[in-house]
Amino acid sequence: MLIDWFTVGAQAVNFLVLVWLLKRFLYQPILHAIDERERRIAAELADADAKRAAAQHERETFQHKNEAFDQQRAALFAHAMDEAKAQRQRLLEEARQAADALRTQRRDALRQEADQLNQALRRRTVQEVFAIARKTLADLAGASLEERLVAVLIERLRTMDDAAHAVFAQALQTATDPACVRSAFDLPAAQRTAIQDVIHTAFAPAVPVRFETAPDLVSGIVLTANGQQIAWDIADYLRSLERGVGELLKEKGPPDTAAGPAPSETAAPHP
């Protein structure tokens, strides 16, 4: 008999015991280890995916921020450029205005200074002319300047043409104020008397005559009555002198330019 039934039963039991043993010591631990590892790998993969997604998100955020920053920087730069240009224009305009104002001011000052100098020159010239004339007269003719002036005035009164004589006589007779004789220096009594005599004899006998001294008077002596005047003055000489001096200065110095000449060059009087 090939089949021993006790052995069959024993082997069946043995097999079942082996099933239990292997389940206990082989399948469960191995499967547990595999599952554990797969869980761990899955967790690591999920973690890596999450990190990658987070990194991607971070990268996109960074790129967006970078682009925004670039745009903002460009806008700020353009704005700053525009502002700088505007500021430059404004400063240039201000500087130009200030320069214009300064130039105008300086030109005015120079002109004023030149005018003052002109005035001073004119006065000084008058004084010099009178001084020279006085000295020349005294040296050459033995006469004073005052005498010559009064003589000239008397000569003019006497040698007046008829029309002028009539007009002046009319003026003297209708005047309410006394006739006024103004001179650059005090007239001696003899000269005053001579002038009074001429007026009384040639125009109107009872006209009162008043004498004044005006040191700034350009003309040497003036007789005024009711708006009419007879005078001898050196204004013509002075104009001729000024013209001569001005032409001389023009030839020597540069012409007056818009930028403003140096004060020494413009100090000379203009004709």
Place this chain on the structure above:
Amino acid sequence: MQLSPDETLFWQYGFIKLNATIAFTWGLMFVLAVGSKLITRRLSTELTRSRWQNLLEILVTGIERQIAEVGLPQPRQYLGFLGTLFLFVAAAALATVIPGYEPPTGSLSTTTALALCVLVAVPAFGIADQGLGDYLKSYMEPTFMMLPFNLISEVSRTLALAVRLFGNMMSGAMIIAILLTITPFLFPILMTALGLLTGMVQAYIFSILAAVYIAAATRTRKPAPAT
């Protein structure tokens, strides 16, 4: 000449006896259980692991995959039974390289015991899966006329399992024993190598057939999902 290791008796007390079949089975059980225990004592759940753990993982996952390919959707439920069938038969065949060893599967008692276990396990898994009524009804498919043929099929395939394994294993051992007496040197080695191959094939056939039977009993009304 002995046809079965059952005939080698070490000890007997009435009905109870200790023969070579039982003794070698215990030896195999000891080696398998202690080996598994030693290897699985320190299992690593990290990415690096020992080569013995790798071997066992390949073995277990390979068996699991084979069961799934047969058509059992939850292979871990059947892994203990089918995997142990394969490992026991394969270990019994592999151990033939040890001189003086006789495979317990070369005993018709052992193969009958294994076939009886399959005979019991198939309806057990079937009933557990679809209930007693539905399982019994499957014997009358497609008509009640088929009931006797189904029952005969059940018994005959169990007998075929037992005899096929026994015949292959016994014949291998027998041929080696005969050849040893005729041509002592070369041919026994070749036949031993051939015996290893047939032993592995038989282990595969036995466990796969058991899996197919269980699959047939459990998926009568539940076709396996397309793979």
